[in-house]
Amino acid sequence: MINVQGFNEGLRHNYFELLRMLYPSFMGEKNLDLKEEGDWAYLETEGQKQSIFLGDLDQEGKRLRVKQFLFQDLDLEGRVSSPFGILTGVRPVKLVLELLDQMNEADLLNYLQDHYLIEGDMAELLVDIAHFEKKAFADFTRDSYSLYVHIPFCPSRCDYCSYPMIKSSNQESLRAYVDTLVKEIGRFQGITRPPSSIYLGGGTPTSLGPHFLEKVLDEIVKIFPESPEFTVEAGRPDTLTQDVFSVLRDHRVTRISINPQSMQEKTLRRLNRQHSIQEIYDSFALARDYDFTINMDLIVGLLGEGIEDFRDSLEKVIQLNPENITIHTLSLKNGSKLFEQNQHLAASHFIQGALKESRTLLREKTYNPYYLYRQKKILSNGYNVGYSKKGTASLYNMAMMEEQESILGLGMSSSSKFYYPEENRIEKVGQYKNLRDYLGHWQEKTEEKLKLKEDFQW
Ligand code: SF4
Numbered sequence: 001m002i003n004v005q006g007f008n009e010g011l012r013h014n015y016f017e018l019l020r021m022l023y024p025s026f027m028g029e030k031n032l033d034l035k036e037e038g039d040w041a042y043l044e045t046e047g048q049k050q051s052i053f054l055g056d057l058d059q060e061g062k063r064l065r066v067k068q069f070l071f072q073d074l075d076l077e078g079r080v081s082s083p084f085g086i087l088t089g090v091r092p093v094k095l096v097l098e099l100l101d102q103m104n105e106a107d108l109l110n111y112l113q114d115h116y117l118i119e120g121d122m123a124e125l126l127v128d129i130a131h132f133e134k135k136a137f138a139d140f141t142r143d144s145y146s147l148y149v150h151i152p153f154c155p156s157r158c159d160y161c162s163y164p165m166i167k168s169s170n171q172e173s174l175r176a177y178v179d180t181l182v183k184e185i186g187r188f189q190g191i192t193r194p195p196s197s198i199y200l201g202g203g204t205p206t207s208l209g210p211h212f213l214e215k216v217l218d219e220i221v222k223i224f225p226e227s228p229e230f231t232v233e234a235g236r237p238d239t240l241t242q243d244v245f246s247v248l249r250d251h252r253v254t255r256i257s258i259n260p261q262s263m264q265e266k267t268l269r270r271l272n273r274q275h276s277i278q279e280i281y282d283s284f285a286l287a288r289d290y291d292f293t294i295n296m297d298l299i300v301g302l303l304g305e306g307i308e309d310f311r312d313s314l315e316k317v318i319q320l321n322p323e324n325i326t327i328h329t330l331s332l333k334n335g336s337k338l339f340e341q342n343q344h345l346a347a348s349h350f351i352q353g354a355l356k357e358s359r360t361l362l363r364e365k366t367y368n369p370y371y372l373y374r375q376k377k378i379l380s381n382g383y384n385v386g387y388s389k390k391g392t393a394s395l396y397n398m399a400m401m402e403e404q405e406s407i408l409g410l411g412m413s414s415s416s417k418f419y420y421p422e423e424n425r426i427e428k429v430g431q432y433k434n435l436r437d438y439l440g441h442w443q444e445k446t447e448e449k450l451k452l453k454e455d456f457q458w
Helices: 009-022 059-073 092-100 105-115 120-136 171-186 205-223 242-250 265-271 277-288 307-320 348-364 395-402 435-453
Strands: 002-005 032-037 040-045 048-053 145-151 198-202 230-233 255-257 293-300 324-329 368-373 384-388 406-410 415-420 425-430
Touching: 002 009, 009 032, 009 059, 040 059, 048 059, 092 105, 092 120, 092 368, 092 395, 105 120, 120 368, 120 395, 145 171, 145 205, 145 395, 171 205, 171 406, 171 435, 198 205, 198 395, 205 230, 205 242, 242 277, 277 293, 293 307, 293 348, 307 324, 307 348, 324 348, 348 368, 348 384, 368 395, 415 435, 425 435
Parallel strands: 002 032, 145 198, 145 406, 198 230, 230 255, 255 293, 293 324
Antiparallel strands: 032 040, 040 048, 324 384, 368 384, 406 415, 415 425
């Protein structure tokens, strides 16, 4: 167990996250204790005790001193490398965006490496993405917002999934959900400002089937003015038909995501995804008739896969030539079947190399990295990167990740964020996370959202 005692709550959390990131094996039976006593911090593990003098350092000084010690001086067995140095947050580009206006590029790169101990090529990647995003956000005003609508249904549960997902074969729940969601969307009647982007995510929205999908999309286009970007996650190929694509096209959808996760048949079966590689090819070919911008997701570190499998999957996806490719690292949270089976450290040794290799290959093929984020409990301190061909980057992904405009979230589990740039403050409203609560009490959260919406000219 990792135990952090003393310090204030913020520092305790910070140190714990860094230790967990560097020494995930200490989350089991081995003990690692960090505590503050007087002017000193002490670190004790397996009979060894090390001390760090803190003297009269202020809060920021202590944070840096201890984190740099843990990162640079502590060298225990089982350490996992971290290209992000002592940064533990999930939004590293957001930090770089804040620094972009404060120093020139050379100073910024040095600062990221000296202060946060970020690896050189990662610092360059973060700065490149920050420049790209800054241009993309140039037209945002105080009243800009994007719309997110959540569909929690999927045809089956993937082994690594920890989301509150409901099987789409449960037609009774599906019908009740769509009816309620349509009511929630309808409560926003009167909005005149178009969202910068719309994102229908999940889950697998296309698992609603054409009839229920149409009901949801009808309401969205009725209530919200047209947006230049409208994404629907069409993630699972086993949910995609001509009828589904026609419904999407007829409701101003511009971008879809067809997510193989792997192009290895054996992996798909192991993940419980219930579709074949051929179905991925067929869905992709069908989608091409509809002129969507297409994103495809792959995951590094899937159980039973080595670097060769990942390389092969990436090459096959590149051959299809989608406009966007997103490379995720497997993240196993409590609640996923794989996590419960404790199979989460199995394939982790090649992850950092695979991420670097994919970056090089994708750049060669004219895909540029345009957003990046990390997740808690991600394998080997990996990260997720979205790549896009020129002119096809998703504004929603960037804005949502860097919290640069408000996000109005509708539907079960959705998270709304009302952004007040003048105070650099975000007010969050989370909708209920399970179906029964959502169906019974959605209005409470919706009223909160409607009230906050009055602070903006929508
Ligand atoms: S498609 Fe996504 S939400 Fe659905 S079960 Fe798989 S991981 Fe979970």
